[in-house]
Amino acid sequence: MGTYSIARCLAxxxxxxxxxxxxxxxxxxxxxxxxxxxxxxxxxxxxxWATAFSKGDVDALTxxxxxxAIIWGISSSSMRKDxxxxxxxxxxxxxxxxxxxxxxxxxNIRVYGDSAVNSGLLAIHRLSHDAxxxxxxxxxxxxxxxxxxxxxxxxxxxxxxxx
Numbered sequence: 001m002g003t004y005s006i007a008r009c010l011a012x013x014x015x016x017x018x019x020x021x022x023x024x025x026x027x028x029x030x031x032x033x034x035x036x037x038x039x040x041x042x043x044x045x046x047x048x049w050a051t052a053f054s055k056g057d058v059d060a061l062t063x064x065x066x067x068x069a070i071i072w073g074i075s076s077s078s079m080r081k082d083x084x085x086x087x088x089x090x091x092x093x094x095x096x097x098x099x100x101x102x103x104x105x106x107x108n109i110r111v112y113g114d115s116a117v118n119s120g121l122l123a124i125h126r127l128s129h130d131a132x133x134x135x136x137x138x139x140x141x142x143x144x145x146x147x148x149x150x151x152x153x154x155x156x157x158x159x160x161x162x163x
Contacts, residue, residue, distance in 0.1 A: 054102050103123040116145075117143050120139070
């Protein structure tokens, strides 16, 4: 993808966020703020994603992604842009690294109506023959959209934290 295409994608994303934000309102009372419940829902979905990954449950993992989702995973040299590619990515990853567990270390959730962004840190624990369990600090960003009352991942990027 060229520089021009990246710039166009970023401009489109900015436009979508502006439109989403322009429709956002919140109550002055924290008790009645609907975004608080949405933040909790997104946090719960993120934890469910980590649990499904840790269990090696490809069906549960892929059910959390929208049909138009894109993932650029930590162990991928390319983006996966359709459900079958996302399924293949997880199936291969979990087969290559059996027993891998994921722990969510930090979440920073922002809700914009029926869209949400969660950026944070994961620890990926891979079993190693010579070193036991090895935890790799990993950053992630997941973009969610609420469709039919259900939060779905539409964009997901993970990468190793550089030292």
